[in-house]
Amino acid sequence: xxxxxxxxxxxxILLAVQATGLLSCADLLTEARxxxxxGEREAAAALFQRxxxxxxxxxxxxxxLGQLQDSADKSADAALAYSRTLLLDPAFTPAREALQAANxxxxxxxxxxxxxxxxxxxxxADVLTAAGALAFWAGAFLLLAPxxxxxxxxxxxxxxxxxxxxxxxxxxxxxxxxxxxxxEVMILHATGAPLQRTPTxxxxxxxxxxxxxxxxxxxxTSGRWFHGQLPGGQQGWFLQESAKPLLPAPPQSANSPx
Amino acid sequence: xxxxxxxxxxxxALIGAPVLAAQEVTAGLSSPSTTVGRPVEIVxxxxxxxxxxVPERIDVPGLQIQLFGRSTRFEMHNLSITSTxxxxxxxxxxxxxxxxxxxxxxxxxxxxxxxNPLRLxxxxxxxxxxxxxxxxxxxxxxxxxxxxxxxxxxxxGDLVLSKKKAYVGEVVPAEVRFYFxxxxxxxxxxxPNLTGEGFTVQRFANVPKREQIVNGxxxxxxxxxxxxxxxxxxxxxxxxxxxxxRLQVPGSAPPGFDDFxxxxxxxxxxxxxxxxxxxxxxxxPIALDVVSLPxxxxxxxxxxxxxxxxxAASVSPARVGPGEPVTLRVVVSGQGNFDAMGAPxxxxxxxxxxxxxxxxxxxxxxxNFSGEKTYEYLLVARADQTQTPGVxxxxxxxxxxxxxxxxxxxxxxxxLAAKATPTxxxxxxxxxxxxxxxxxxxxxxxxxxxxxxxxxxxxxxxPWFLAANAGVALLWVALLAFGLFRLxxxxxxxxxxxxxxxxxxxxxxxxxTPDADFAQQAVEILHEALQTSDSPLGAAVALExxxxxxxxxxxDLLARHxxxxxxxxxxxxxxxxxxxxxxxxxxxxxx
Numbered sequence: 001x002x003x004x005x006x007x008x009x010x011x012x013i014l015l016a017v018q019a020t021g022l023l024s025c026a027d028l029l030t031e032a033r034x035x036x037x038x039g040e041r042e043a044a045a046a047l048f049q050r051x052x053x054x055x056x057x058x059x060x061x062x063x064x065l066g067q068l069q070d071s072a073d074k075s076a077d078a079a080l081a082y083s084r085t086l087l088l089d090p091a092f093t094p095a096r097e098a099l100q101a102a103n104x105x106x107x108x109x110x111x112x113x114x115x116x117x118x119x120x121x122x123x124x125a126d127v128l129t130a131a132g133a134l135a136f137w138a139g140a141f142l143l144l145a146p147x148x149x150x151x152x153x154x155x156x157x158x159x160x161x162x163x164x165x166x167x168x169x170x171x172x173x174x175x176x177x178x179x180x181x182x183x184e185v186m187i188l189h190a191t192g193a194p195l196q197r198t199p200t201x202x203x204x205x206x207x208x209x210x211x212x213x214x215x216x217x218x219x220x221t222s223g224r225w226f227h228g229q230l231p232g233g234q235q236g237w238f239l240q241e242s243a244k245p246l247l248p249a250p251p252q253s254a255n256s257p258x
Numbered sequence: 259x260x261x262x263x264x265x266x267x268x269x270x271a272l273i274g275a276p277v278l279a280a281q282e283v284t285a286g287l288s289s290p291s292t293t294v295g296r297p298v299e300i301v302x303x304x305x306x307x308x309x310x311x312v313p314e315r316i317d318v319p320g321l322q323i324q325l326f327g328r329s330t331r332f333e334m335h336n337l338s339i340t341s342t343x344x345x346x347x348x349x350x351x352x353x354x355x356x357x358x359x360x361x362x363x364x365x366x367x368x369x370x371x372x373x374n375p376l377r378l379x380x381x382x383x384x385x386x387x388x389x390x391x392x393x394x395x396x397x398x399x400x401x402x403x404x405x406x407x408x409x410x411x412x413x414x415g416d417l418v419l420s421k422k423k424a425y426v427g428e429v430v431p432a433e434v435r436f437y438f439x440x441x442x443x444x445x446x447x448x449x450p451n452l453t454g455e456g457f458t459v460q461r462f463a464n465v466p467k468r469e470q471i472v473n474g475x476x477x478x479x480x481x482x483x484x485x486x487x488x489x490x491x492x493x494x495x496x497x498x499x500x501x502x503x504r505l506q507v508p509g510s511a512p513p514g515f516d517d518f519x520x521x522x523x524x525x526x527x528x529x530x531x532x533x534x535x536x537x538x539x540x541x542x543p544i545a546l547d548v549v550s551l552p553x554x555x556x557x558x559x560x561x562x563x564x565x566x567x568x569x570a571a572s573v574s575p576a577r578v579g580p581g582e583p584v585t586l587r588v589v590v591s592g593q594g595n596f597d598a599m600g601a602p603x604x605x606x607x608x609x610x611x612x613x614x615x616x617x618x619x620x621x622x623x624x625x626n627f628s629g630e631k632t633y634e635y636l637l638v639a640r641a642d643q644t645q646t647p648g649v650x651x652x653x654x655x656x657x658x659x660x661x662x663x664x665x666x667x668x669x670x671x672x673x674l675a676a677k678a679t680p681t682x683x684x685x686x687x688x689x690x691x692x693x694x695x696x697x698x699x700x701x702x703x704x705x706x707x708x709x710x711x712x713x714x715x716x717x718x719x720x721p722w723f724l725a726a727n728a729g730v731a732l733l734w735v736a737l738l739a740f741g742l743f744r745l746x747x748x749x750x751x752x753x754x755x756x757x758x759x760x761x762x763x764x765x766x767x768x769x770x771t772p773d774a775d776f777a778q779q780a781v782e783i784l785h786e787a788l789q790t791s792d793s794p795l796g797a798a799v800a801l802e803x804x805x806x807x808x809x810x811x812x813x814d815l816l817a818r819h820x821x822x823x824x825x826x827x828x829x830x831x832x833x834x835x836x837x838x839x840x841x842x843x844x845x846x847x848x849x
Binding site for chain 2: 059
């Protein structure tokens with residue numbers, strides 16, 4: 001291997017940069033835990049957040065952050081962290097229980113698990129997707145067998161695998177919480193947020209006050225305002241700065257299957 | 259008689275206009291709200307008819323409605339004559355409530371016309387001191403002191419406050435009225451303008467247009483209801499409210515028209531000539547004496563509510579599981595400053611975890627003075643509970659000048675306390691899980707980490723996953739194409755197609771074949787076309803299927819071939835036509 005060649009030089013530099021980034025992320029996490037151990041909750045929370053902003057998302061780290069927020073009596077922030085934990089890993093039972101407790105503190109009822117939640121908790125969505133894709137293509141290639149190798153007995157198995165694979169991918173698409181909750185936002189403002197009939201701050205147009213921790217499905221935006229729908233179907237406008245999206249990315253406008 | 263055509267046109271217009279005028283009935287109340295025993299008027303206006311019959315009484319339980327006046331008026335506007343009949347009813351309420359007055363039926367000849375229905379709100383006399391309404395009398399209904407109407411004024415305004423003395427923060431219902439003589443047409447603005455210092459004004463609500471007699475003259479009244487809320491103590495001057503209007507004011511006839519009508523023994527009809535005029539109609543400024551709320555007797559938890567209120571409470575559900583919330587609903591109803599009041603206070607709520615209530619307001623009038631405000635408290639039991647907290651609400655009653663405390667006792671409920679959450683690092687006294695050190699939580703968390711996703715985007719939305727599937731799909735399509743091609747190549751039709759193509763090529767080559775080899779080549783083509791290579795006799799039999807010329811040419815070919823084979827050199831060279839004839843015959847054998 002000749003390291004004097006430009007290609008290898010660039011490759012080596014990229015590797016070094018990547019390694020530095022990983023080390024930096026690991027340092028942040030270690031420091032966050034050290035600060036937490038010393039009782040410096042605010043600083044630890046900030047470091048956890050920096051780590052999560054710079055590294056790949058991790059259900060475990062969000063759970064740690066949620067526990068930290070919980071201990072600082074920031075129930076709404078804790079609920080958001082636990083909800084994100086469950087988006088990444090719906091089978092994370094301690095996070096689900098901690099979310100229920102946080103919701104109780106906030107006075108928000110926790111919706112019961114429906115079949116989508118149960119499927120997502122039973123089988124990770126990505127595994128379902130990968131298995132579905134594999135089965136689909138295996139079936140598709142088996143269907144080609146009579147054409148390519150004059151084998152007659154691949155059709156039934158191929159058709160079965162094709163249908164099974166399609167169903168598996170469809171199931172993954174309809175149960176993955178990262179798709180279902182892509183348009184959900186959570187009210188985080190300490191005193192809640194007014195839900196208005198129109199995107200104005202006119203007090204006479206107030207429908208109700210959204211409590212911290214309330215989850216709302218965003219239907220659209222207008223300036224500083226989100227147009228959202230409560231779980232009961234009530235629709236209204238609320239300020240964007242009073243809420244945070246469940247997914248760290250901005251809420252998508254695409255239709256979701258739920 | 260040189261004016262005869264003009265006179266005829268005028269007469270036709272005079273006769274025809276009333277006939278063509280649209281017939282309509284409208285009804286309006288002099289005030290949309292009143293108190294028990296305080297009468298108001300219904301003015302029914304019938305346009306476009308010369309006579310009509312109306313009922314003497316209208317039966318509405320709780321209201322005594324009696325006809326007491328009627329008048330007829332003819333108007334002429336630009337050669338169009340309009341006749342208007344006005345009927346006035348007195349309405350005296352005998353009980354409180356909201357009354358629906360049905361449409362009033364007016365008989366015109368064989369037809370029955372109906373007015374619009376009306377709605378009248380009647381309050382207890384002590385609860386709402388309303389603006390003094392017009393009192394039936396037929397001629398000159400008494401006007402509030404601020405009114406300076408009548409006296410021939412074509413238009414004027416009037417601001418009527420429900421009281422002259424109020425408390426800071428109290429909501430004082432008011433009505434702004436603008437009077438226009440009935441012979442004035444035109445348009446008025448949507449709502450009046452009223453601003454000033456030391457008070458706030460609610461939004462204006464339109465009151466149905468009505469007719470009213472003031473000092474013996476007919477006026478059309480445009481009224482707007484609102485509420486004024488003083489913000490400071492002392493005497494506050496409510497300035498003039500103004501309403502913009504574009505009016506058609508009756509004017510004098512141009513020179514010569516008087517003489518023209520006098521020639522026929524008459525005068526210029528009233529309303530025939532009008533002048534357009536932009537005006538701002540004003541009310542008179544009015545003083546309001548404002549005093550501060552008394553400090554004596556003010557409860558510590560005074561909510562800021564000023565008015566007359568009642569409260570009611572309910573709880574749902576009556577039974578909940580551990581840690582589940584119940585909703586305590588408190589409804590404050592009545593009349594007063596709903597916008598400024600604070601929420602009721604929960605009493606005995608130590609064993610409950612409660613949150614700031616949500617609030618909704620439903621107004622029962624147009625100015626948000628009457629209505630009900632609902633507060634919903636979410637309560638979670640800290641320990642098992644059989645009763646909700648109590649509710650206490652304090653307000654100030656301006657009619658008595660005293661503070662009033664409204665209380666509601668606890669309601670029965672069955673609520674269980676939340677059980678401790680089995681979180682891995684649970685500690686602390688409030689059921690939460692503050693991690694004393696970072697160790698316990700990460701151990702469990704990291705154990706689970708391998709199962710959780712490491713991206714917010716699912717695989718099916720990841721570019722690499724989509725690219726991999728696209729690659730597999732391309733491979734599948736390529737294999738499909740290959741399989742179809744191979745299938746096509748090995749089929750009977752494919753083989754036949756290739757054989758025909760080969761024979762065609764050999765036929766083309768035959769044209770340039772030397773005579774010595776021609777017969778040999780041609781017979782080989784023939785056997786291949788007829789698929790009789792292994793049976794020379796079979797070729798002879800197969801030729802029976804062709805037409806005579808073809809069969810003859812091919813038999814000659816076979817004979818020549820035998821001749822060349824068995825007697826080389828004996829055969830004569832073939833001429834050009836013979837070669838062409840054989841080639842044509844051979845082509846017919848290729849199918």
